[in-house]
Amino acid sequence: MDMTFTPAEQAFRREVQAFVAENLPAPIARKVADGVEMTRDDMSTWMQILAKQGWLATNWEQKDGGPGWSTAQKHIFEEECAAAGAPDIIPFGTRMVGPVLLAFGTPEQKAKYLPGIVSGEMLWCQGYSEPGAGSDLAQLQLSAKLDGDEYVVNGTKIWTTQAHMADMIFVLARTDNSGRKQDGVTCLLIDMKAPGVTVRPIITIDGRHRFNQEFFDDVRVPVADRVGEAGDGWRIAKYLLGHERSNAAGVAGAVRMLKKLRAIAKAERAEGETLMQDQDFRRTLADVETRLEVLRMTAMRNLARASADKPVGAEASVVKLGMAEIRKDISELSMQAGAYYANPFDPKAIREGWGNQQPIGADYIFKLAPDYFEMRARSIAGGSNEIQKNIIAKRTLGL
């Protein structure tokens, strides 16, 4: 047992640090630091910078056009990007659609889509949830009916992260209503610019635009854009679930949030002392720090398992559950640190920054409450905490 990285891995860490420091555009770094919303341009710019270096599809093997990194390298890369304040990349292309195409796609599909994914030029989103199909995904109703060599798609998808930036959507659609619900689900790749597709933004309680609802009105999708056979959708969705990405970025993101919190606590004062000097606050802060340390250790254990090609199933859920909780708690503490100044709310400033305007209160405070509200969603999105626990109960505990 050994927790140190090899000299080669440490050298790699320095290489990543240097690259990000040199290549991350200052305005983007600034936006991330201020918690201002990214535009599509920002995302594309950064993703293409990484792609030129060959560092976008970090989880891909060399033969597929990826860097062929070890798990430790992937971990280091994510940790360093997050620590340097780079935005999280839009993961659906490289982390989800790409691996699915590599596993289930036809040679034509691979040729058509993989290059755009690796280069970061084509942005993807994924359409799973529907208004009537949340935790119980098998209820999904988006219908795709075969008409010659095209599917005609009608219905709606909701809670689609970053659909407003995406070129393509990977959807689960219903092609058969007759059998078991899971058996009638099919994967389709849909062009977001196709006639009949509309995207409606969903503004969340934090004032940000992250989620969307899409409506499909007689959208025609060539059969060539079906992944696998009709009815393979459920199996493919489960494959994706088992393809969990490393939680390193999440851990590093939380570390960054915590760093910010400490800075705030040193600046905010109560009773003439800084919050940092307040015993109760320090105790709460120490609690969050120890929990983060626990998650980091657990994430590293998972990483070691994955490197040894052992299955990481329930253990990944453990980190995911913990991360959702801890990010909520850090954002709540940060909001508490703001006291009355947690109240002012300027959605424009949150999405675009203050510009030439004078900030209300200290310039870091205005986004603390919105961050808290946004983090509240973390235990719902991507499989609610309750669903994660069902998974562990079933798969690991055999209940």
Add this chain to the structure above:
Amino acid sequence: MDFELSEDQVLLQESVTRFVADNYSFEQRRKLVDTDQGYSDKQWSQFAELGWLGMPFAEDVGGYGGTPVETMVVLEEFGKGLVAEPYISTIVLGGGALVHGGTAAQQQELIPQVAEGNLKLALGFAERQSRYNLADVQTKAEKSGVDYVLSGMKSVVFGAPTANKFIVSARTGGAARDEGGISLFLVDADASGVSVRGYPTVDGMRAGEVTLDGVKVGADALMGAEGEGFGALETTIDYAIAATAAEAVGAMSALNDMTLEYIKTREQFGQPIGKFQVLQHRMVDMFIAHEEAKSMAMMAAMRIDDEDPNERRKAASATKVQIAKSARFVGQQAIQLHGGIGMTDEYAAGHYFKRLTMIDRSYGDGDYHLARFGAVS
């Protein structure tokens, strides 16, 4: 980065697992802890033969050169069976104090005896007023010619009733709660002026109040430099935290296993109670608590020998905080899911719960270490 045990460590683990399976069924343990001594001399000799008593000590003083990872491996398995032999008091606390604070001569003389199973140690560091503060020492050691005279009382000294030698902290200088001025002394259990009031502890182990009434010891009983014993003591206790964390992880793992088995078989309302989602999620939370504790016990095993004392303190305190949380949750909920049967003395679950609860009452509780972690990080 590597979280796997080496081949030798796996062999060690297998041998401890086998020992626990053969000798520590719940009924066997119950009989053992109900005896006057509370543990078995025969098993202690067996530990010596298997090399477990010499394991963490350097080879040049008669040990086997094991690292804290080996200690973790042994104690995690011990925790699964709630092993009652005074391993922590003699090897981790007593032996640790010798390693971190003893002179070369003391190590050369005593460690081989410990490794052979012929010498049991106990470390007296707590006092009536000290709670968890290791620097709160009122026991005095006054110079008398070349000798020292020790007076005071050491509280809840683990393993005291059967220890042959004590290592105690005593003040040779400095004011109350100063770290400076604390010295460590070796004291024979049968020295004149030493009295031990032995008793069982809640978890079935043994401890005692050790009173030192004008105990005269020679200069060769002083460990290290006079007045500079605190660092060694603090280091030893941090090592004990790492070791106990592993024991707690083993106990939690056993407790979770028996709880899971119970909710799969206990039927109420026409089905196993494990079919109720509320209980499933509780069981999942217990599973998570154990996983988290295990991560930290591993981290402690890898970091506790860090040369930077602050890194060591951080690792020990962060680990102890997690153990406090996980052990409390797993212990309490295991009883809850078992219902009344879990409350009975005749059933194993309650005994695991008690040991886990007492681990939180040792070397500083969760709150204490949260404050310590906050102060050093």
Add this chain to the structure above:
Amino acid sequence: MHMNFSADELAFEQKVAAFVSENLPADIKDKVDRGIELTREEVRRWMEILGQKGWAATNWDKKDGGPGFTIAEKFLAEDAIFMNGAPKMVHFGTRMVGPVLLAFGTDAQKAKYVPKILTSEEVWCQGYSEPQAGSDLAQLQCSAELDGDEYVVNGTKIWTTSAHCADRMFALVRTSKEARKQEGITCLLIDLKAPGVEIRPIITLDGKHVFNQEFFDNVRVPVSDRIGEEGDGWKIAKFLLGHERSNATYVSMNKRNLRKLKEIMADQRADGERLADDPGFVRKLADLEQDMLATTTMAMRQLAAASADKPVGAEASIMKLRVMDAYKQCHELMMEAGAYYAQPFERGHIRGEANTEWVGPDYLYRMSPDYFESRAMSIAGGSHEIQKDILAKRALGL
């Protein structure tokens, strides 16, 4: 709407307090204070003192032979009795069997049992749970078969609190296996001295003897000791559930424990300072005290509702959940306050049989056992999970 007590009511509280101070035997008070287990004789001695004063059944109306207290008086009497050091007791006679007899008993049964309940001459326990019938009580199997004008009872009851101190048991037994499980259940009053009854102690992990298992081997019970008709047992058990007020007792217990905790905090020191001056510990205390204030207010509301003959249904479950959580938390803090001195444990001390010195201050010695005992509070008498099921069903209609 007000929560204040009148001068008369406060004078009443003083009167109760004075009575307890004068009449609670010093040996019992001392044992309670130090957490030592009471013997059967001690339990009965104190119950009889209360019974002779007419205060065993603080909840009874005058017409039934009780003191006829007002709501405020009921609350204050209970509180004053506990705060002056009386032992924690489950008054199965006055709180459970008595009300059931008054509601469902024959005149002959009332005449035979009620007076001795009021004076505590006879001590009762209740036999509900069985090894296979815990939360799912309808599974109970202890059988009673009619033979002439007697029932022949065979089977076992478990987790029976204080059965070893009791003369009689109020038991739920199965008289029919034909119908729906709930419909084959009947209430019997069983004399624990009858031939064929065996009581086996269950020692809990705190080392104490509170619970018991009873075995019934062809125990003969006259039909005249059946309450209601055959098959009425489930209905009567549900009546009792709605009548459950014993949890309010724990509000006073909590208050007394809180007082003890504060004494400990004033005495225990860390780094030379009293725990009472440690901000971390004070914050935990404040948290607990705030919880207790909420449960006290809730207890008063429920008492008022019950006295106005409004049904106390689901609200009783809220009370059980919150009051027991506070009870557990208070004991946990007392144990925490002990630090290393929470560890020594000699069973003899807890049971009052040891002649060695206490290790450390005597008030710390009992804290771990008390903590472990308190762990049962979210299991016994309807587990927390069952209470939440009841709330989900009855209060929320889920």
